[in-house]
Amino acid sequence: MNAHDVAQYLQENPEFFERHADLFASLRVPSPHGGSAVSLAERQVGGLRDRLRASDARLMELVRNARENEIISENMFFWLRGLLIERDPLRLPDMLTKTLASSFTVPDVALRLWGVDNAPAEAVESGWAQPVPDDVRSFVNSLMAPYCGLNSGFAVAGWLSEHVRSMALIPLRVGVAPQAFGLLVLGSPDPERFAPSLGTGFLARIGELSSASLSRLLPR
Incomplete structure (x- = not known):
């Protein structure tokens, strides 16, 4: 046995x-x-x-x-x-980025929109209505979902006020339109904050809500 x-x-x-x-x-x-x-x-x-x-x-x-x-x-x-x-659509971009940073403790947030009518002068000079090169627009159009990863020399990293090691790039578009009308950039000095393994479902919802709100700035 x-x-x-x-x-x-x-x-x-x-x-x-x-x-x-x-x-x-x-x-x-x-x-x-x-x-x-x-x-x-x-x-x-x-x-x-x-x-x-x-x-x-x-x-x-x-x-x-x-x-x-x-x-x-x-x-x-x-x-x-x-x-x-918020009743004034032109105040939305600044409000969106500031409250997004504070609500979700994001160290750095930047926003660029294109095709917006009647953007105020201060927004054109230093904020969300600054001109965006065609190659950046083409890159944003190619993003069908948010991108998370290390800052590998993206041109849009220059939109942020601090040096960041990880980033999330969230394209803004109306519905399923192939052409984006803006880009929301989240940055952090922590390389793990927006690691490639991070799920993008929540970021996609942020992009959809931001797009729906900011679409009020687009010409009708």
Whole structure:
């Protein structure tokens, strides 16, 4: 009889330890945490405690994730609410970038729009209505989804006020139109903040909401 045979016998005869209760009480097995041997009952209790601790840790992780998601939802609500109640479309670009940075703790945010009528002089000189080269526009048109990754010398990195190591590029377009009318750039000195492995679903929603709001600036 080998170990497999013993294990199979005990599985097929669970009443074994009822008939040999003294043996069950006297069995000593190695402790999973090292040290001297413990009784089989102690080993079982210890295993239950370990599983309980693992379950508690998993539960705390779920609670923490739920709270983080709740905070994100609240921030999204107040950010979007501010955009909806703004009556002056020309104030939207600055409001969008400032509140986006503060609501989601983004170190640096830049925005460029093209094809906008009646942009104020200060926006043309130093802000969101600055001219955008054709090659940058073509690149933005090629983005069908937000891009996340390291700053590998993108020209749009020059739009940001600080040196950044990771970036998110969010094209702005109306619906499924192939031509974009702007680009939202998020930057961080942390190379992991907008790592390539980051899911872009949330950034896509930011782009859709931004596009819907800023489309009020486009000619009708």
